[in-house]
Amino acid sequence: MPQPEVSGRPPAMLETHLIGDPVTVTADAPAIAAPRRRRQRRTARKAALGIAGILGFLVTWQLLPALGLVDPRFFPTATETLTQLGQETRDLEFWRNVGRTMTAWGIGLLIATVLASVLGTVIGLVPFLRRATHTTVEFLRPIPSVALIPLAVLMYGYQLQAALIIIVFASFWQIFIQVLYGVADVDAVARDTARSFGLSRGSRVVNLVLPTALPYLMTGLRLAAAVALILAITAEMFIGNPGLGREIVFAQSAGNWPTVYALVIVTGLLGLLINMVFRAIERRTLSWHQSVRGEDVL
Amino acid sequence: MTLYTSTVITPQRRSRVWSKIGENTAYALGLPVLLVVIWGIWATLAPAQFFPSPTELVEAFIDTWIGPAFFTDVLPSLGRLAIGIVLSVLIGIVAGTLIGLNRWLRELLEPMLEFFRAVPPPVLLPIAVVLMGPTDAMKIVVIVIGSLWPVLLNTIEGVRSTDSVMTETARSFAVTSMERLRFLVLPAASPRIMAGVRQSLSIALILMVISELGYSSSGLGFQIVYFQRNYLIAEMWSGIVLLGLVGVLLAAIFTLVERRVLRWYHGIKEVERA
Numbered sequence: 001m002p003q004p005e006v007s008g009r010p011p012a013m014l015e016t017h018l019i020g021d022p023v024t025v026t027a028d029a030p031a032i033a034a035p036r037r038r039r040q041r042r043t044a045r046k047a048a049l050g051i052a053g054i055l056g057f058l059v060t061w062q063l064l065p066a067l068g069l070v071d072p073r074f075f076p077t078a079t080e081t082l083t084q085l086g087q088e089t090r091d092l093e094f095w096r097n098v099g100r101t102m103t104a105w106g107i108g109l110l111i112a113t114v115l116a117s118v119l120g121t122v123i124g125l126v127p128f129l130r131r132a133t134h135t136t137v138e139f140l141r142p143i144p145s146v147a148l149i150p151l152a153v154l155m156y157g158y159q160l161q162a163a164l165i166i167i168v169f170a171s172f173w174q175i176f177i178q179v180l181y182g183v184a185d186v187d188a189v190a191r192d193t194a195r196s197f198g199l200s201r202g203s204r205v206v207n208l209v210l211p212t213a214l215p216y217l218m219t220g221l222r223l224a225a226a227v228a229l230i231l232a233i234t235a236e237m238f239i240g241n242p243g244l245g246r247e248i249v250f251a252q253s254a255g256n257w258p259t260v261y262a263l264v265i266v267t268g269l270l271g272l273l274i275n276m277v278f279r280a281i282e283r284r285t286l287s288w289h290q291s292v293r294g295e296d297v298l
Numbered sequence: 299m300t301l302y303t304s305t306v307i308t309p310q311r312r313s314r315v316w317s318k319i320g321e322n323t324a325y326a327l328g329l330p331v332l333l334v335v336i337w338g339i340w341a342t343l344a345p346a347q348f349f350p351s352p353t354e355l356v357e358a359f360i361d362t363w364i365g366p367a368f369f370t371d372v373l374p375s376l377g378r379l380a381i382g383i384v385l386s387v388l389i390g391i392v393a394g395t396l397i398g399l400n401r402w403l404r405e406l407l408e409p410m411l412e413f414f415r416a417v418p419p420p421v422l423l424p425i426a427v428v429l430m431g432p433t434d435a436m437k438i439v440v441i442v443i444g445s446l447w448p449v450l451l452n453t454i455e456g457v458r459s460t461d462s463v464m465t466e467t468a469r470s471f472a473v474t475s476m477e478r479l480r481f482l483v484l485p486a487a488s489p490r491i492m493a494g495v496r497q498s499l500s501i502a503l504i505l506m507v508i509s510e511l512g513y514s515s516s517g518l519g520f521q522i523v524y525f526q527r528n529y530l531i532a533e534m535w536s537g538i539v540l541l542g543l544v545g546v547l548l549a550a551i552f553t554l555v556e557r558r559v560l561r562w563y564h565g566i567k568e569v570e571r572a
Contacts, residue, residue, distance in 0.1 A: 051409075053405075053406040053410050056406070074425075075429065131325045134326070135327070136329045138549070139546055142546050143538070143542035144500065146511075147537070147542070149511070149523075150522050150525070150534050154534075233421060238511050245421070252424040260425065264425070267421050270416075
């Protein structure tokens with residue numbers, strides 16, 4: 001998806017150019033102003049179309065049950081759902097549940113990040129370990145973490161730890177693999193240069209390996225954050241530790257469908273928020289890096 | 299470093315090839331074998347309640363899954379998984395190409411698509427169950443809706459970022475739009491599409507298990523929970539191992555397909571690196 005920043009940056013660059021070089025301003029001003037205006041118009045058009053898309057979706061949603069195309073008992077209209085959502089936000093218990101879900105998500109992601117960065121760096125830096133662990137990693141990685149739900153329930157019951165097992169297992173591999181690739185990606189010339197200048201092992205790790213692996217780590221972190229939210233809510237739904245997921249199941253068994261839909265929207269918004277925050281962090285920490293790498297580095 | 303170095307040449311018994319193969323197998327199997335041995339010793343010295351020994355696990359695996367259960371539980375699950383994956387990849391590529399080539403449509407749908415991608419797929423399950431009932435179709439729909447987004451969004455992005463010089467060249471040479479799609483747009487987007495498919499696979503597998511957890515009476519996911527509720531620990535573990543094997547199989551198939559589809563791409567990358 002195009003980042004909003006991209007549309008914002010070129011006009012800013014043009015402005016500094018205009019201030020810095022008055023001679024060209026008089027000559028090129030109309031030529032520069034025209035694309036700038038066009039760009040502004042394009043951004044405005046994009047926003048308008050985006051809002052139109054959201055409105056179109058809401059209208060379709062409203063009409064589907066209203067016209068009887070789907071069963072209105074199980075598929076409440078958009079207005080009903082949004083009213084319910086408004087009521088939920090005035091309920092303290094709702095915010096507690098958001099807090100519980102986000103706590104599980106945060107702790108899980110933190111544990112996974114620390115474990116994966118440390119193990120990924122150590123294993124990635126030692127060729128022997130990398131070769132020896134390859135098959136084990138390739139076997140453990142594809143195991144769907146939800147397969148561990150029964151085990152987690154047996155070990156910890158309906159506690160937070162059970163959810164954490166699932167969350168950590170799922171998000172660990174996302175980060176671990178990225179760090180493993182990132183650490184191995186150190187430029188051979190840069191590595192040899194650092195060696196010949198007699199940099200100690202510690203400073204090589206800090207000044208060479210870390211900057212190389214950072215873009216990979218950030219990509220892994222962003223993917224892991226999304227996965228951790230999915231698993232946090234899945235765990236609440238199927239293990240039953242308190243949080244938004246459990247509320248969805250409760251509302252469903254109570255037949256309270258507007259609440260189910262409202263909570264689904266809340267989980268989507270949380271996911272959206274997490275995506276945006278992690279993209280912003282990625283841009284911030286990698287502002288020095290030429291290319292912010294996409295998911296397809298693997 | 300000494301000035302004079304002497305090398306003692308020892309006669310090589312085995313040929314190079316064989317020692318190379320031996321070394322590779324040692325690396326590949328060394329750690330797994332070591333882990334299983336440690337696990338076996340651990341299980342005999344200090345039997346844990348929820349962790350069976352390797353031998354128990356293998357016995358349980360053979361007893362549970364090899365036989366009629368393979369046809370009543372495993373095959374239907376895998377079938378739903380396969381149909382779900384194929385459908386979500388097809389829908390994702392077709393819809394993604396349409397949306398990616400049409401700027402107007404893309405800008406209209408983008409905020410909604412971002413939102414739908416962010417919705418954790420498992421929350422759709424209660425809704426799907428009540429609208430469609432606990433049928434096979436419902437499970438497939440859940441798999442498709444959940445795993446569609448990575449393919450769809452990556453296809454949009456891939457199609458959109460087709461090299462403009464190439465597009466214009468194709469236009470000036472009067473290449474028809476179908477041919478442009480076949481020989482330029484889709485190949486240019488394929489690395490991104492495959493990256494999306496890779497993400498979709500793991501989501502599809504998760505959803506296959508989840509769609510059988512609460513609202514089903516057969517299938518892999520149902521069986522694992524059934525074993526857990528009845529404290530059949532070794533059987534439960536055998537189910538987890540089976541799911542792991544399915545995941546490994548899926549990853550292996552994906553790697554094969556990706557190598558075939560993106561052969562040209564990996565080739566270019568290698569040339570660039572050299």
